Amino acid sequence: MATVNIRRDVDDKFYRYKMPLLQIKVEGRGNGIKTVIPNMEDIARALNRPPTYPTKFFGCELGAQTSMANDRYIVNGQHTADRLRELLDTFIEKFVLCPSCKNPETELVITGRSGHEDMHRDCKACGRQNGIDMRHKLVAYIIKNPPKKKEKGGKKGKKSGGMTAEANVGGPLVFEKTAAEDGSGGEDDDASPAQTPQDGGVPTKGTDIDNVLGRSDPVLDNPDAAEEVSRKLAKADLNDDDDDEYAGDSPYAILGAWLEENQDASDADIIAKIKEVGIAGKHKVLIEIGHHLFSEEIAKEVEKREPLLQALVTSEKHQKSLLGGIERLLALSPNSDALLAAGTTSKVLMALYQADILDEDLVQNWGTHVSKKYVDKDKSKKVRKSAEAFLKWLEEADDESEEE
Ligand SMILES: [Zn+2]
Structure with missing residues (x-):
């Protein structure tokens, strides 16, 4: 090199x-x-x-x-x-x-x-x-x-x-002002802040996404473009009634069943499916993702899905739904007790936190509030107990930074 x-x-x-x-x-x-x-x-x-x-x-x-x-x-x-x-x-x-x-x-x-x-x-x-x-x-x-x-x-x-x-945190994309606009820095920097693509010498081939896809719809086929779409839709989603329930043939149920069948699908195909059933940007999509996209190996699998989750989780509501879905998966799995005893929740949360998919405050709040929204209270308690190592780590890290 x-x-x-x-x-x-x-x-x-x-x-x-x-x-x-x-x-x-x-x-x-x-x-x-x-x-x-x-x-x-x-x-x-x-x-x-x-x-x-x-x-x-x-x-x-x-x-x-x-x-x-x-x-x-x-x-x-x-x-x-x-x-x-x-x-x-x-x-x-x-x-x-x-x-x-x-x-x-x-x-x-x-x-x-x-x-x-x-x-x-x-x-x-x-x-x-x-x-x-x-x-x-x-x-x-x-x-x-x-x-x-x-x-x-x-x-x-x-x-x-x-x-x-x-x-990844909620709300629309916020572009930071450039240092030049700020009046600071950039003195040896005469080019204008570049949001526009620049020509010359830019290799544009060889992206994994392109390779997997070999198709041409830039929005459908590109998780990042889809992210733009989902951000826009996420705003509309904020006005949604949170507590409406859907029947078995709801788009959510269709997506859930499809995910269960297609856990190996590419990120782009999953995004395409979400769009196809008409729920792109909806926070409840993440309940289905959390519940049905993963197996008992979720602690490993979740890392591979970080780009997808980063694209889909666009607000706190989305984060909560994802946690709810994962809670369902872990609580309803036939091997639930063994999974939870092995600290699976901690591992999953750590990965999601490290990938900036979950916010610290939100996870801490989740960890201290047993809820029967997704599973029964007893299970909900067990899931949180299985997150103890991670929650403790978060807390200690907090104390440490306060001391400094
Ligand atoms: Zn010196």
């Missing part, structure tokens, strides 16, 4: 500090097009920063949504490798290099009390401490997701790593 000097303005091929050359892969089509950075983790390691920081930086600078779940670092929209490499240079300049000696061996240090934080780069080479531009959008993100302290180890990676829930 090609490497470049961390300071690309330094020509010296014996320059000590190298990083992999940023690579991109454009996936999806139409509104769902996105730019994946497959080697972001390696780049970030070379820079001694979490991979979420440069990714989020790209999002700030480009006015684009980012997604950083599941070790995949993605900027929505189509961007060229050159553009992202330039932005990476800017990131390195602003958040990595020591301004005094231009050495990249620095650490970001956050000081000050909550709400009044300050941040500086601590240089290992010259020992100086230099501030950073606190007006940059990325700063708020870093404060919320501070660099991992080495002695604490990786146990709670999510807590100190990348909280990237903004792509």
